Structure formats: structure tokens, C-alpha cells
Amino acid sequence: MVTSARDELRGLAFWADALKEDEAERARRGISERQFPAGAYICHRGDKLDSWTGVIAGLVKIGAISASGKAITFAGIGAGGWLGEGSVLKGEPRKYDLVALRTTRLAMMNRPTFMWLFDNSVGFNKFLVTQLNERMGQFIATIEHDRLHDPTARVARNLAWLFNPVLYPGLGDHIEITQEELALLAGVSRQIVSRGLKVLEEKDLIRVERGGLTVLAIHGLATYEGD
């Protein structure tokens, strides 16, 4: 049976649907896979990692270390998410750290391929604009709710990010993430996550399972502000 480049890509990049066959072929050739063990740094701030990066399986934390030495999480990226288009577009060094929170497989598209798609593919650009716009909205919302000190609300927000249906369309309503990993994302202790998830479950926003959870009301999660 004949499999097109687009079919091959579809398994690891949902945006391949928006590409024409020759574009998909080019994209596939420019992508290589790498694997990182749990806890490994994928890149440090300042590195010139000029590859556009997609998460095939696993979980990646985007964060930084502030001047005062505190670790800050900007976002968590689950399977199906792509990141780094900003740094690749501008040819700049990364402005943040990437850490694999668990064993993670990444698809890395080299810069020439990325730039070629950027210059030639309408479908690819549509995807990029959507992605950038959605991320922008996410950060605005973060700033708006800057005074979110209720730890449960922070957990809720980080969860809502992971489930952003625009950024990660392939994802269902279920995700496999341990409470420990969620604690690393939200920047709170595992105990807080444990209690927080129970609160959210009581409010029928999620259903807690072992080694994962199911989201029942994504909007409620995103707007949860505590009591």
C-alpha cells in the first residue's frame, strides 16, 4: 500500500493535514527524532538550538531561572505540542530552558526546512499564526491573573494549558500525568497538587485517576480562581 509523506507525518504532526503533498515530503525529510530521559535538559537558556521542536510523546516544561534564582514555569507542552517557532524564526538563542519531565520523544525540524515551509506553504503559515495567537492569549491571561496565589488555582490553570484544544488538537480529554509532574509544572509541592486536584474533582471539573486524569469542564478549569 502507498503511504504519502503526509500520512507518515500525520502521526507526529497534526498540522501536516494543512500541507500539500510536496510540502509534506519536504517537511518529513527535515525532521529527525531524538529521545530524552526524565529530568534531562533539552536545552538551556542561551543555547542556539535552531530546530523547531514537536513533542511526540512525553512532557516538556518551558521555564526559566529568574535573576533571584527562582524557577519559573511558563508552560507545559504535552504530546502533540510544538514549540520554539519564535527562536527559530528570529534565529535567536533560546530565551528559556526546556526540560523533559519524563522520558520524552521529540521531533526536531531543522531551520532550513522550517524557513522553507515558512516561505512557501500557506497551510503552514496558517498553522503558525493560529499557534502564535493562541499562545499570546494564554500569556495575556496569565498576566491578567497575576495575583493568583491560590495554589489550587495555579494547578487548575496549568492543567487548562495542557488541554488547550487549539494548541493540542489531537489530544482527547484524558491525559497521563502524575501529580508529581504536575507539581513540577505548577511550581507547587506535590501535596498541594494532591489536595488541589481533590478540590477540582469535587467541583466536577476533572476526574482524578491513577497516573492521570480526565478533564470534564475545560472552561471551568481555565477560569477557576479559587474561593
Added chain:
DNA sequence: TCATTAAATTGTT
């Protein structure tokens, strides 16, 4: 298939 053991995850203090 079932029982035992080890490892991982979660709830609590």
C-alpha cells in the same frame, strides 16, 4: 490463570 513481589503513585502528617 493465579499468587507473590517489586515498583510507582497517591494520601496524610
Added chain:
DNA sequence: AACAATTTAATGA
């Protein structure tokens, strides 16, 4: 941070 309880995975009869 440490501990106990619970669930899953792995192993071998």
C-alpha cells in the same frame, strides 16, 4: 520530608 496505603507491572509456578 517521611511514612503508610493503594494500584499497577512483572515474574514465575
